[in-house]
Amino acid sequence: DAKTTQPPSMDCAEGRAANLPCNHSTISGNEYVYWYRQIHSQGPQYIIHGLKNNETNEMASLIITEDRKSSTLILPHATLRDTAVYYCIVRAPGGTYKYIFGTGTRLKVLA
């Protein structure tokens, strides 16, 4: 079973920030939080990951709460091309650990 819980769907106005929440209340101390998105039926696209500090890259920002039980992916200025299903995954480091995908959040960016 997936270790994360996400809302099934969200809407966001184009140009506004999209804030996608994820609950991972049973996360272990060494597990990282990863975010992916899947546009239509393309392969999942890696966005960002982090352990406990907030992270930012050219695509998004990741905010992890101090107790690490939840996180938020922020797309600062959503565009229509950001419409996709967004997956939050927790996984321990190392070669023998795997992702378990949940059902994700379907984000629709509205013009």
Next chain:
Amino acid sequence: DAGVIQSPRHEVTEMGQEVTLRCKPISGHNSLFWYRQTMMRGLELLIYFNNNVPIDDSGMPEDRFSAKMPNASFSTLKIQPSEPRDSAVYFCASSFAGQYSNQPQHFGDGTRLSIL
């Protein structure tokens, strides 16, 4: 940089035929994953390899499915005999996964398989 390359992109075949899906991981990556995606079950991990060795094949549906990784740059997923319920999109992903590595997986564009 070349990403994960999968072939074919689309495959349509008749029930009972053998199907072989191919994957070339990103150069330098040592872990490879095969996933299946359907509307009903979402994204499911079928099998994954680390340093060409299968680590966990518990997601492989049944004996009709087999996967191999003969070298670091190539893997196959074979279905024999194929059945209509095997129709799905099959994704391959790769990553660099050392003992303490947190590097993400990178996915290919998938193979859309239809069994008639």
